[in-house]
Amino acid sequence: MKIPIYMDHHATTPVDPRVLEAMLPYFGVEFGNAASKSHVFGWRAEEAVEAARAEVAAIVGATAREIVFTSGATESDNLAVKGVAQFHQGRGRHLVTCQTEHKAVLDSMHALERQGFEVTFLPVGSDGRLDPGALERALRPDTILVSVMAANNETGVLQPVEEIGRITRERGVLFHCDAVQAVGRVPFDVERANVDLASLSAHKLYGPKGVGALYVRRKPRARLIAQMDGGGHERGLRSGTLNVPGIVGFGKACALAAAELPAESARLLALRERLRRGIDAAVDRVTVNGSLEHRLPGNLNVSFAWVEGEALMMAMKDVAVSSGSACTSASLEPSYVLRAMGVPDDLAHSSIRFGLGRFNTEEEVDWVVELLGRKVKKLRDLSPLAEMAREGIDPSSVAWDHR
Amino acid sequence: MAYSEKLLDHYENPRNVGTLDKEAPDVGTGLVGAPACGDVMRLQIKVNGEGVIEEARFKTFGCGSAIASSSLVTEWVKGRTVEAALAISNREVAAELELPPVKVHCSVLAEDAIKAAVADWRRKQGGATGAEDAAAPAAPGGADGGPRRP
Numbered sequence A: 001m002k003i004p005i006y007m008d009h010h011a012t013t014p015v016d017p018r019v020l021e022a023m024l025p026y027f028g029v030e031f032g033n034a035a036s037k038s039h040v041f042g043w044r045a046e047e048a049v050e051a052a053r054a055e056v057a058a059i060v061g062a063t064a065r066e067i068v069f070t071s072g073a074t075e076s077d078n079l080a081v082k083g084v085a086q087f088h089q090g091r092g093r094h095l096v097t098c099q100t101e102h103k104a105v106l107d108s109m110h111a112l113e114r115q116g117f118e119v120t121f122l123p124v125g126s127d128g129r130l131d132p133g134a135l136e137r138a139l140r141p142d143t144i145l146v147s148v149m150a151a152n153n154e155t156g157v158l159q160p161v162e163e164i165g166r167i168t169r170e171r172g173v174l175f176h177c178d179a180v181q182a183v184g185r186v187p188f189d190v191e192r193a194n195v196d197l198a199s200l201s202a203h204k205l206y207g208p209k210g211v212g213a214l215y216v217r218r219k220p221r222a223r224l225i226a227q228m229d230g231g232g233h234e235r236g237l238r239s240g241t242l243n244v245p246g247i248v249g250f251g252k253a254c255a256l257a258a259a260e261l262p263a264e265s266a267r268l269l270a271l272r273e274r275l276r277r278g279i280d281a282a283v284d285r286v287t288v289n290g291s292l293e294h295r296l297p298g299n300l301n302v303s304f305a306w307v308e309g310e311a312l313m314m315a316m317k318d319v320a321v322s323s324g325s326a327c328t329s330a331s332l333e334p335s336y337v338l339r340a341m342g343v344p345d346d347l348a349h350s351s352i353r354f355g356l357g358r359f360n361t362e363e364e365v366d367w368v369v370e371l372l373g374r375k376v377k378k379l380r381d382l383s384p385l386a387e388m389a390r391e392g393i394d395p396s397s398v399a400w401d402h403r
Numbered sequence B: 001m002a003y004s005e006k007l008l009d010h011y012e013n014p015r016n017v018g019t020l021d022k023e024a025p026d027v028g029t030g031l032v033g034a035p036a037c038g039d040v041m042r043l044q045i046k047v048n049g050e051g052v053i054e055e056a057r058f059k060t061f062g063c064g065s066a067i068a069s070s071s072l073v074t075e076w077v078k079g080r081t082v083e084a085a086l087a088i089s090n091r092e093v094a095a096e097l098e099l100p101p102v103k104v105h106c107s108v109l110a111e112d113a114i115k116a117a118v119a120d121w122r123r124k125q126g127g128a129t130g131a132e133d134a135a136a137p138a139a140p141g142g143a144d145g146g147p148r149r150p
């Protein structure tokens, strides 16, 4: 077993060696610009890009012509949200999204608000899921776009995208779905879910960083305005010389993920359950944040009462995980995702996100469980909150000094 | 973020962890921070007849920097008079542990905890309140040094 152990696959994933191998020629001899129409260097680059486009399209059930390559899902989210809003503003200026979306969506929405658009930020239940009925009630005659993610990057909670897609299609509203965390991990199909636009990112499915895609439906056509002006690449939707090696890697990563998804998701689910049961047996007062049922197989987001998340991560410095604690962020606010779910602030500070992936093993999980058991106990021995709890003092009855 | 050797040492081998009898007349308890803010520090001092701090104990819910800061101040206050303890500033704590800028507030909490503990001890000595009390007016330590109930 190699240390440190990586269990933060929602942040990023390692490039699969098979993906790296597919990319290497495109850093070397196959260096052509895919937009060069006049010689073989360009033709070969274009051929590689088109093969990758088909592979990316296939993993979400789309056709190749519906895939627009971008620099990553942040760009895809910006392009979808702002591009649709700008195109359709004559028809309406209202958009609907969810409070637990990625910042790339939320901050794009805030940018639109500053331009006079109106945005409804729907709440989620304690399970982290949005209520499709509430979404339906939020739609207005001037609503032009609904943007809801497929799987949350902190909690792994899956949103009811098929129900949302049914509603938006019926009401004639475009549906953008940030599918970054779902694609390659659970089945995601743009036809089944009636998604009109979907954001994807290569580095969350064992491809390289800095490359992503936006799926843009052709039938019925989803229309939007480009956010990057220039040479008119990607059918005018995203100018800029294509990142050929990155795109080739993205294609390969999608092909591998699609082929291995059934086996890999079952393996990850078993591994996640081993982790969850192990923690439950080793430590008391642990709570899982968000629905267990509607969740990515490799995700576990748990709070260890009375222990601050960053301190726990420091105690487990050989294990790469992340925390919703404010102490890990410059903002001094705990995770807005957990807050939106009604997780009390102290438990949000105590949260740890595990993201298991392709190369994690049972041995690693067992090692982490054993380490966690020891470190949580040590930190609870240091914790005034644990002591108060043992003495029967309810922390909520104390007049704390909130700064 | 790379932490200093001293910080890691205090974090991994915290000094003076524990609890003193908060009802004892010679013990002052400071409880600062709030669970909702992700940090709670409890510092207790035991003061002898000469006004010298003989013992100090802490428990902290917070990040590694907060734990190390509290551990460090328990070492620093021991053997000092309460006046000398009150002179400890968060800047000294931050400098000693080489806290990165985002962690400076953890050392502020340690300074507040000293002030709150001294203020509690002084209250027990007959309500001789001074400037130090005013410096920690919002400390949740109640009259008995324990958490105040609404």
Ligand SMILES: Cc1ncc(COP(=O)(O)O)c(C=O)c1O
Binding pocket: A010, A011, A071, A072, A073, A074, A075, A077, A102, A104, A149, A151, A152, A153, A178, A180, A181, A200, A201, A202, A210, A211, A212
């Ligand atoms: C849900 C979600 N959307 C968008 C992004 C941004 O993707 P990228 O890193 O490719 O810009 C991420 C990754 O952090 C994500 O998890």
Ligand code: FES
Binding pocket: A326, A327, A328, B038, B039, B061, B062, B063, B064, B065, B066, B102, B103, B105, B106
């Ligand atoms: S206690 Fe939160 S940053 Fe130190």
